[in-house]
Amino acid sequence: xxxxxxxxxxxxxxxxxxxxxxxxxxxxxxxxxxxxxxxxxxxxxxxxxxxxxxxxxxxxxxxxxxxxxxxxxxxxxxxxxxxxxxxxxxxxxxxxxxxxxxxxxxxxxxxxxxxxxxxxxxxxxxxxxxxxxxxxxxxxxxxxxxxxxxxxxxxxxxxxxxxxxxxxxxxxxxxxxxxxxxxxxxxxxxxxxxxxxxxxxxxxxxxxxxxxxxxxxxxxxxxxxxxxxxxxxxxxxxxxxxxxxxxxxxxxxxxxxxxxxxxxxxxxxxxxxxxxxxxxxxxxxxxxxxxxxxxxxxxxxxxxxxxxxxxxxxxxxxxxxxxxxxxxxxxxxxxxxxxxxxxxxxxxxxxxxxxxxxxxxxxxxxxxxxxxxxxxxxxxxxxxxxxxxxxxxxxxxxxxxxxxxxxxxxxxxxxxxxxxxx
Amino acid sequence: xxxxxxxxxxxxxxxxxxxxxxxxxxxxxxxxxxxxxxxxxxxxxxxxxxxxxxxxxxxxxxxxxxxxxxxxxxxxxxxxxxxxxxxxxxxxxxxxxxxxxxxxxxxxxxxxxxxxxxxxxx
Numbered sequence: 001x002x003x004x005x006x007x008x009x010x011x012x013x014x015x016x017x018x019x020x021x022x023x024x025x026x027x028x029x030x031x032x033x034x035x036x037x038x039x040x041x042x043x044x045x046x047x048x049x050x051x052x053x054x055x056x057x058x059x060x061x062x063x064x065x066x067x068x069x070x071x072x073x074x075x076x077x078x079x080x081x082x083x084x085x086x087x088x089x090x091x092x093x094x095x096x097x098x099x100x101x102x103x104x105x106x107x108x109x110x111x112x113x114x115x116x117x118x119x120x121x122x123x124x125x126x127x128x129x130x131x132x133x134x135x136x137x138x139x140x141x142x143x144x145x146x147x148x149x150x151x152x153x154x155x156x157x158x159x160x161x162x163x164x165x166x167x168x169x170x171x172x173x174x175x176x177x178x179x180x181x182x183x184x185x186x187x188x189x190x191x192x193x194x195x196x197x198x199x200x201x202x203x204x205x206x207x208x209x210x211x212x213x214x215x216x217x218x219x220x221x222x223x224x225x226x227x228x229x230x231x232x233x234x235x236x237x238x239x240x241x242x243x244x245x246x247x248x249x250x251x252x253x254x255x256x257x258x259x260x261x262x263x264x265x266x267x268x269x270x271x272x273x274x275x276x277x278x279x280x281x282x283x284x285x286x287x288x289x290x291x292x293x294x295x296x297x298x299x300x301x302x303x304x305x306x307x308x309x310x311x312x313x314x315x316x317x318x319x320x321x322x323x324x325x326x327x328x329x330x331x332x333x334x335x336x337x338x339x340x341x342x343x344x345x346x347x348x349x350x351x352x353x354x355x356x357x358x359x360x361x362x363x364x365x366x367x368x369x370x371x372x373x374x375x376x377x378x379x380x381x382x383x384x385x386x387x388x389x390x391x392x393x394x395x396x397x398x399x400x401x402x403x404x405x406x407x408x409x410x411x412x413x414x415x416x417x418x419x420x421x422x
Numbered sequence: 423x424x425x426x427x428x429x430x431x432x433x434x435x436x437x438x439x440x441x442x443x444x445x446x447x448x449x450x451x452x453x454x455x456x457x458x459x460x461x462x463x464x465x466x467x468x469x470x471x472x473x474x475x476x477x478x479x480x481x482x483x484x485x486x487x488x489x490x491x492x493x494x495x496x497x498x499x500x501x502x503x504x505x506x507x508x509x510x511x512x513x514x515x516x517x518x519x520x521x522x523x524x525x526x527x528x529x530x531x532x533x534x535x536x537x538x539x540x541x542x543x544x
Contacts (some may be wrong), residue, residue: 336477357446
């Protein structure tokens with residue numbers, strides 16, 4: 001059966017070029033970079049080379065790139081690393097972290113955990129009804145003891161984009177103009193896991209101190225990612241042990257994984273990076289045009305999908321519809337049809353999507369992201385997330401538009417509710 | 423996805439709707455109660471027909487369908503004895519977080535029979 005994969009926000013297919021490069025590395029460069037002999041040093045060279053290339057992608061210096069096992073670890077390193085990096089001045093109260101109620105669980109649960117352990121105070125900013133978080137809403141929460149702001153760049157469930165650059169500028173202003181002397185600077189972390197493929201990712205332009213990224217959302221392997229750590233920012237080791245990764249993260253380096261990550265980033269640059277990073281690339285204008293075309297073409301297909309669904313199914317809601325959204329995600333609620341049932345029916349036809357419904361979560365809670373946006377349970381009940389990739393074709397989108405309406409109709413016929421409208 | 427006994431019964435002898443606040447699933451069932459000669463020639467009331475409608479996940483739909491299959495043709499007394507565990511077992515043991523779906527369907531049949539008994543005592 002032909003498979004149509006529209007769950008790229010969950011994970012992406014590893015492309016052949018990446019897999020090939022990784023296999024090559026595992027076969028030829030398997031040494032431990034900490035070893036003094038040639039086999040080790042060849043591995044170290046490869047690691048250093050990879051680090052430079054990743055740094056270049058982000059506009060950072062090589063020593064500012066720390067490799068980890070992925071997004072969750074990077075989020076933990078950033079947040080716990082900052083909190084545990086020193087003893088905070090208890091007179092001013094516990095250190096204070098500002099984050100949003102729509103963060104990925106790796107950030108949310110980590111902060112909640114620290115709060116429960118009485119190590120920090122935390123503020124969880126609610127977005128507006130479209131999932132947008134304004135710099136002003138964050139600024140309002142800043143106190144004397146605020147040490148960290150952590151806000152997700154592109155929301156993994158709705159695709160809503162947060163104005164990272166503006167938030168960075170606001171925090172910079174707070175740090176330079178309003179902070180009294182001897183007060184710590186506020187650090188700014190963003191989980192950019194969903195953003196790397198299609199959004200600007202230059203750390204200087206974004207104005208961040210810490211940035212989380214991972215390989216498996218950009219057609220690279222699972223199990224490898226990283227954290228950008230601005231020079232001067234101190235983090236307490238979370239994986240303790242040896243002194244690898246400039247003492248930020250112990251453990252023999254995952255060279256093959258890192259090579260896979262680099263290869264994936266190369267392809268992102270080639271195909272999808274935004275217009276802003278075009279100027280940094282040494283590619284010809286022809287491939288620059290191909291990059292812009294790809295972001296726009298993914299957006300076009302995503303919008304075609306939304307329109308096709310809304311034209312053929314009544315009582316649907318495009319969640320975060322009023323916000324700026326990344327080009328590849330569409331989160332649509334279908335009234336009077338349940339999310340998991342929709343997923344399974346699509347799966348029978350070879351189409352893969354995911355849902356924010358309570359039935360699909362292990363905790364039986366509806367999506368915390370949609371709930372934080374004020375969307376009530378009867379609307380999250382039938383919420384489906386479609387997430388495209390740069391490889392999604394128009395033919396695939398047309399197929400989904402064709403087969404989805406009858407599925408919704410069938411499920412609605414099965415339902416006893418006659419009055420669930422938008 | 424081919425659930426049995428899907429639909430409504432016009433002029434049903436009893437109806438019940440149950441909702442599960444945990445995950446927002448809703449189930450409605452319709453009963454047609456008939457009379458027949460049972461053991462030892464005694465007249466007994468039984469579930470002549472039963473139909474259901476469900477808004478919910480696959481486990482909820484499966485649980486309601488299975489419940490209707492289990493109670494159809496049973497006497498009212500026997501139908502009341504059908505438990506969430508019976509439904510669970512017939513389905514082949516739902517994963518832990520889907521267990522509440524079998525509770526929902528067990529509650530539905532009990533509520534429907536209650537409704538019938540209330541109506542027939544009038």
